[in-house]
Amino acid sequence: MALLPVSEALERLLDGAEPREGEYVPLAETAGRVLADDVRALRTQPPFDATAMDGYAVHAADVASVPVTLQVIGQAPAGRRFNGAIEPGQAVRIFTGAPVPAGADTIVIQENAHRLDEHTVEVVETVAEGRHIRRRGLDFCAGDLLLEKGRLLDAGAVSLAAAANHPGLPVIKKPLLAIIATGDELLLPGSELGPDQIVASNAFGVGAIAESVGARVLDLGIVPDSRPAISARIRHALEQDADVVVTLGGASVGDHDLTNEALIAEGMELDFWKIAMRPGKPLMFGRRGRTRFLGLPGNPVASLVCSHLFLKPLLSRLGGRPYRPDICQATLDKPMPANDLRQDYVRAVLRDDPDGLKATPFETQDSSMLKTFADANGLIIREPFAPAAPVGTICSVLRLR
Numbered sequence: 001m002a003l004l005p006v007s008e009a010l011e012r013l014l015d016g017a018e019p020r021e022g023e024y025v026p027l028a029e030t031a032g033r034v035l036a037d038d039v040r041a042l043r044t045q046p047p048f049d050a051t052a053m054d055g056y057a058v059h060a061a062d063v064a065s066v067p068v069t070l071q072v073i074g075q076a077p078a079g080r081r082f083n084g085a086i087e088p089g090q091a092v093r094i095f096t097g098a099p100v101p102a103g104a105d106t107i108v109i110q111e112n113a114h115r116l117d118e119h120t121v122e123v124v125e126t127v128a129e130g131r132h133i134r135r136r137g138l139d140f141c142a143g144d145l146l147l148e149k150g151r152l153l154d155a156g157a158v159s160l161a162a163a164a165n166h167p168g169l170p171v172i173k174k175p176l177l178a179i180i181a182t183g184d185e186l187l188l189p190g191s192e193l194g195p196d197q198i199v200a201s202n203a204f205g206v207g208a209i210a211e212s213v214g215a216r217v218l219d220l221g222i223v224p225d226s227r228p229a230i231s232a233r234i235r236h237a238l239e240q241d242a243d244v245v246v247t248l249g250g251a252s253v254g255d256h257d258l259t260n261e262a263l264i265a266e267g268m269e270l271d272f273w274k275i276a277m278r279p280g281k282p283l284m285f286g287r288r289g290r291t292r293f294l295g296l297p298g299n300p301v302a303s304l305v306c307s308h309l310f311l312k313p314l315l316s317r318l319g320g321r322p323y324r325p326d327i328c329q330a331t332l333d334k335p336m337p338a339n340d341l342r343q344d345y346v347r348a349v350l351r352d353d354p355d356g357l358k359a360t361p362f363e364t365q366d367s368s369m370l371k372t373f374a375d376a377n378g379l380i381i382r383e384p385f386a387p388a389a390p391v392g393t394i395c396s397v398l399r400l401r
Ligand SMILES: Nc1nc2c(c(=O)[nH]1)N[C@H]1C(S)=C(S)[C@@H](COP(=O)(O)OP(=O)(O)OC[C@H]3O[C@@H](n4cnc5c(N)ncnc54)[C@H](O)[C@@H]3O)O[C@H]1N2
Pocket: 181, 182, 183, 185, 186, 198, 199, 200, 201, 202, 203, 248, 249, 250, 251, 252, 253, 254, 257, 279, 280, 281, 282, 296, 297, 298, 299, 300, 302, 367
């Protein structure tokens, strides 16, 4: 059977994936989330004409020729306006953020004034009408559209929402990813290992990739290679209402590779199994209702590469985030052999050189080797049947960091 091309596998996986519903969340918890609705201002900012400087509120006409002495009739700190109006020849001591008193039309900064005594100030520089006054509504007015649905809430956005008097915001619910590791040989990090056992590492990297695009991760631990045990853990994931269930391992054709059987027994309709990709050939995908199942290959690098290529876009879509893989061009500085029928994702070191980005593939690409994955900052993408590539060939690379 011909293997499914990577692009088609991704298309099938994303088909019908819509952002989850909204939920209302306190403002302090909204950074990094995605807005589920437009946000409009609940107030006008500033709500009054405000001074932008510490100094004196005056009539511009009074300071047209200087020096001039004015009568100080009161003060206006931020939060407490001067109740009254300034007549010609008068001034009010004023502090940044305070409302400009009625009658005043400009601000003399205190550096340009000498306070002579409690009741008089000498102004030594002229100032144009309107200087240092922030007009009411300069920033925004009640009812203005401030943030659009779909906006990723960053520092500026959450402060703006707060300034507009929103104690919380509607955000798209985080998609829930349940992860199930399978394999008799697996133990958690920190365990006392027997001679034939290995540490279960995949869930940590897969979970990190999922969280990097805003998903919530439910790590359901390790299940032995037993069909009933795997089935029970899948049912548990479904009871938790996971949007995506990832299984790790058991995706291949060995006698102990039971994941496919267990998933089908729990109601998964298989969409595809095995794709034209390296690493990651045994990738499996299916659905049951709105739940998507992704069977990731057990080899650690395969599970991480598949997560970058498939899980990241899927969870981004379900979380309402825009996602575009960071693909760019680089020049090979080591030759590469001709490729076979599988699209290859080759661990490489990318470095900026005076004449452009250079990519050096690692010599050994065994999909069990996590050290080279952690050392790689990019993956060279080799198309199926790509011819041998000498040094200097331009290639596509997926940046990992
Ligand atoms: N006859 C064939 N054998 C294999 C094929 C094939 O097409 N024909 N495909 C190979 C490829 S490609 C891969 S990738 C692996 C994937 O197989 P599974 O998904 O069934 O994975 P396992 O056999 O369960 O494990 C493979 C390997 O990875 C280790 N592993 C598993 N889970 C974890 C985990 N959570 N953390 C760390 N390491 C894990 C496991 O111990 C094995 O060493 O199959 C090839 N075989």
